[in-house]
Amino acid sequence: MRRLPSIALAALVALAVPVASGLGERHASASVAYESPYTFExxxxxxxxxxxxxxxxKLVEKDVSNGYLLFEYRSxxxxxxxxxxxxxxVDGRAGVHVAVQLPAMPQYHEQVLLDGLVKKLADEHGDPPKKAPAGGGAPPPDAGAPSPDAGAP
Structure with a gap:
């Protein structure tokens, strides 16, 4: 009778290991993203x-027109x-989207690379350029300032 619990425990462990490793793989394949306020260039x-x-x-491949870098990552x-x-x-309508992917590594490695890029952008380019107001055209007049004819009888 003592063998039955040990066999059941061994079977449970054998089933749990692939499930746990599958969870880790799914987590490692995620990527982190950032909306850059700077230009694509x-x-x-x-x-x-x-x-x-x-x-x-080591840079494996670079394609400026399609906006990607492939490299060999060493930790x-x-x-x-x-x-x-x-x-x-990616330069899109909403701005410049950046995604970092290290499929074989935990997600925090991607976040560290992305944080380094954000810091380097600010260090090299200063404050990001101001975005144009939505709808284009000239900015609306200052709502707090009275119009020139305000208060005239």
Whole structure:
């Protein structure tokens, strides 16, 4: 009778390991994103310099017209193991969207890279450019200032 509980426990552990590892893989394949207030050119160029110059990662492929960088990512935590990484920069209607992907690493590695890019953008380019008011055209007149004919009898 003592064998039955140990067999049941072994079966439970055998089933739990693949489930737990599957959860970790799903978490590692996520990516982090950022809406950049800078221009596409500023954001893409800064991402390229961050990856190649500042971090010294090997650039595998670069496509400016399609807005992506593929690189070999090395983390001190992984013992020098190389994994593939990508940064995508998309210039859309709502602004410049940046996504960092390191599918084989935990998500915080992506966040660290993205935080480095945000800091580098501010360091290199200062305050982001002001956005044009929605609807285009001239900004609305100052609502707090009286019109020139206000109060005239």
């Amino acid at each position: 500023q954001t893409f160029g800064t991402a390229l310099r961050l990856v190649r110059v500042d971090l010294g990662f 001190p935590e992984s013992g020098g193991r190389v994994t593939q990484g990508a940064i995508e920069v």
